[in-house]
Structures are given as structure tokens and as C-alpha cells.
Amino acid sequence: MIQAGPFFTFPLLMKILKALSLLIALSCLLGFIAAFVVEGQLAARAKLYQRIEITEEAQLFGEKGTMIGTPQLMIIDDKSAEAGPGPEGSTLLNEQVLKEKGIYPLQLRSVREVAGLGKIALTAGFLIGLAGFAFAKTRLKRNVSV
Numbered sequence: 001m002i003q004a005g006p007f008f009t010f011p012l013l014m015k016i017l018k019a020l021s022l023l024i025a026l027s028c029l030l031g032f033i034a035a036f037v038v039e040g041q042l043a044a045r046a047k048l049y050q051r052i053e054i055t056e057e058a059q060l061f062g063e064k065g066t067m068i069g070t071p072q073l074m075i076i077d078d079k080s081a082e083a084g085p086g087p088e089g090s091t092l093l094n095e096q097v098l099k100e101k102g103i104y105p106l107q108l109r110s111v112r113e114v115a116g117l118g119k120i121a122l123t124a125g126f127l128i129g130l131a132g133f134a135f136a137k138t139r140l141k142r143n144v145s146v
Helices: 010-045 056-060 095-101 108-145
Strands: 047-053 066-075 082-085 091-094
Touching (some): 010 108, 066 108, 091 095
16 A cells, blocks of 8 residues: 555545545535626626716806716615716716715626636636546546556
């Protein structure tokens, strides 16, 4: 029998590797599924917003304010910063209220990017776990048959 160290035999180490690899693969598979669920839930809460900066000059002339960027799909739970309907079917979002309350608008594009990178990493972890499981299983069969 091959000796792997003072306390562990080779078959025991391969059984441990096999179990840990399977645990890693299953955890990554569960995380992959969770990434789809979380991304879907956040996407369902997204709304088209146009950020504006309301200035005294704009209010003086009856304008809504200065547009900041273009309308973006964002996830904002606190609706107190909404300032009415905007262009292209969007909702205006008061930038000053966001700053005062410390609300950071979460863009759906960022959510999808992070979820995509997470899915890639979880897929790699799943494949590495399966490879470790297959390696340990093969080594155990070879060692037992010898």
C-alpha cells in the first residue's frame, strides 16, 4: 500500500479528495442556479429612470431640471426621489434627493455584468470539482485493483 503521510493512507486521501470535489461541484451548481434566480428577481424590479439635477434656475423658468446622462434601467426601492414622468417613458429621478438620502441607484446593466462573471466563475468551479472527483475516483479504482 502506498503511504501518503504519517496519518493518512493513499486511499483515504483519495476518498477525501473525491468527497470535497463533489461538494465543490454541487456548491457551484447551486450557486449557478441562485445567480439566475437573483438576477431575474432584480431584473423584475428594474425601471427606466432619467436622472435630473433640479436647480433654482430651472425651477424659475418652469423646467424640470438638467438631464444627467440618458435614461437607464435602474433598481431603486426608495421611491421618494422620483420627480414625475420623463422622456422616452422614463421616470425622472432627483439627484439631490439621492445624494441627501445616500441612495445609490443600482443599474441593471451592472447586475447583469456581475451575474455573468459569477456564472463563469461558478461554471469553472463546477468543472474543476468534477475533474477532481473523476481523478480521485480513477485513482481509487487503480489503487484497489493493484
